[in-house]
Amino acid sequence: MKNRTKKYISAFVALMLSVPVFAQVPAPAQKQSKPILLKGATLHIGNGTVVENAAVGFDNGKITYAGPQNGAASLAEYEVVDVTGQHIYPGLIHSNSTLGLTEINSVRATIDVREVGEFNPNVRSVVAFNTDSDIIPTIRANGVLMTQVTPVGGTISGTSSIVQLDAWNWEDAVVKADEGIHLNWPNMLIETGSESPDASLSRMKEARKKTLDELSLLMRDAAVYNSSKHDKENLKLAALTGLFDGSKKLYIHANYGKEIIESINFAKEYGVKNVVIVGGGDALAVADFLKVNNIPVIYSGVHALPTRDEEDVDAPYKTPYLLHKAGLTFALDYDLSIHGIRNLPFIAGTAAAYGLDKEQALASVSLNAAKILGVDKQLGSVEVGKDATVVVSSGDLLDMRTNNVTLAFIQGRQIDLNNKQKYLYEKFDNKYKKQKEADVQAAPTTMKN
Missing domain, CATH: 2.30.40.10 (Urease, subunit C, domain 1)
Structure with missing residues (x-):
């Protein structure tokens, strides 16, 4: 046996x-x-x-x-x-990414981008970062070597971290841990859907007001927690205290111009030191406000369609140049899919083709990104x-x-x-090259007249 x-x-x-x-x-x-x-x-x-x-x-x-x-x-x-x-x-540095947090969208076990609940400032995305992701090597091959691992969902998604893309585990990958809190600002623009417009609008307004009230209460509690002594640690409030001393940034995900202004004023009201707008679809429309308040932008829409019917079809392509011309500090990201992150250099290339100087375009995915993320003394x-x-x-x-x-x-x-x-390209390229050679050898010799 x-x-x-x-x-x-x-x-x-x-x-x-x-x-x-x-x-x-x-x-x-x-x-x-x-x-x-x-x-x-x-x-x-x-x-x-x-x-x-x-x-x-x-x-x-x-x-x-x-x-x-x-x-x-x-x-x-x-x-x-x-x-x-x-x-x-x-x-190159990619900002605002779920790389390493999700692998296959149809397989739930490979998705770790969000936590349940609306307010999760204490959730650390970096501990779920998968250094063995099959996607990471495809991204490095185009020159993207750093990323900001960012949670999604809810009103406050959690904290992001900066990682490098060649490590055995998340501890080895960390460049700067827990550097910012991500806030998804409640939408002002409301789609009423198929139900009665008035009823839908009223219901949506109430839900938005409730979210803002809860957010205000959380920020007030965090401010008090930060300024007082306490015997027992509150993880959610403790995670927010870095916003008041400037050790953490508040990344506000907002696109509509009025939302951008409202969210920044909200942050200023509670004494948040460092604010970054992520998305920034209407950043150009409120450029003067952003400049006065020294707010940088992570712009996500270069390869998107125009948001308004009256805009030029190539308006998103021109926006980086116009942001630069307006004197704003900005970085570019690719938010359509984690697989698309490999196209980050080409996003910058599109901006360069539509007015932005080539070296300025490079800075938008290197040094500017490093400055916004707070790692410019080390990277960029x-x-x-x-x-x-x-x-x-x-x-x-x-x-x-x-x-x-x-x-x-x-x-x-x-x-x-x-x-x-x-590997797959080389595999099938060799296959068809060999097949072509075999076909040539097997072909009968043509007699010349």
Whole structure:
């Protein structure tokens, strides 16, 4: 019996070894072990500056040099990587994302984006972040190396965190934990539906007023909790106290102009220090108000349809340029789907095609995003002292026709750019190439007259 069992085990092992194995999620890279110097490329720093024939050196995960190649002569002990003719960019940052919190929409067990209830400021999205998501490698391949993990649902969804996209677990991935609270401002625009318009409108107004009253009560309680001593910790109120001392940001998800103004005034009334508008569909219409109050915007609608019939069909494409012209600080995100996050550089590319300077467009998904998220001292640009989180592309990173990431580093670690989509492309490309070769060989020779 034992011999038969051993035979079965041996046969199973042999079968497994004979099947090609593809790791859909590559193992995280090891810590940088030797200094590296990228040389010969065009450097896009992320702050609007471009350096031709540049070099970027980094050691122990930090950038030690970024500038003209002839200024890197002192870095003789660095391992040189020749990237002549290519482009070096800061790793791109995606704001307002559920990446790692959901995988397959039709499988409930893979969805962890929201908690039950309306007010959940104490919910920490980062603890549910799945570093083994199959989607993450496909996003890194286009140059997106950081994201803000954001909960959804309810009035107060919870807290977001900034993570890097090459880690064994969420603890290793964290760049800045619990950096902001997300508030979904109640809609002013109400769809009445099929029931009596008057009855529906009245019911919706009552529900909105109730939500705002409950929100006001929660904020008052949090302010008192923050300014007084207490024997027992209240998790919800404790999570909100960072809003009053500026250690946390309040991300208000709002699109309609009046909602944006109302929500900001609400935050100011309760002494919230740092406010960010997310969505910002009407940000341009209230640009003066936003500028006076120094409110940045995470704009979500570049690849969306116009919201009003009278708007130009390309109005969303032009909005980033107009926001910049109005003097607002803004970042761009891609909120249609987690799979679409890989298109973040092309969102910026669209903005560049409709008036925004190319380097300003890059900043909208790098340095500006880092400033808004509060990690600009560490990320967002290729500058000495910052994390060596950089991308090398053989073409323009913001152009889908030429975007081709050849190298990527997170905190100095060279990450594996393979992913399931590349594997499948190569698999079937080879299949049909071989089939074509076989067909050519099998074809009869044509006699010449």
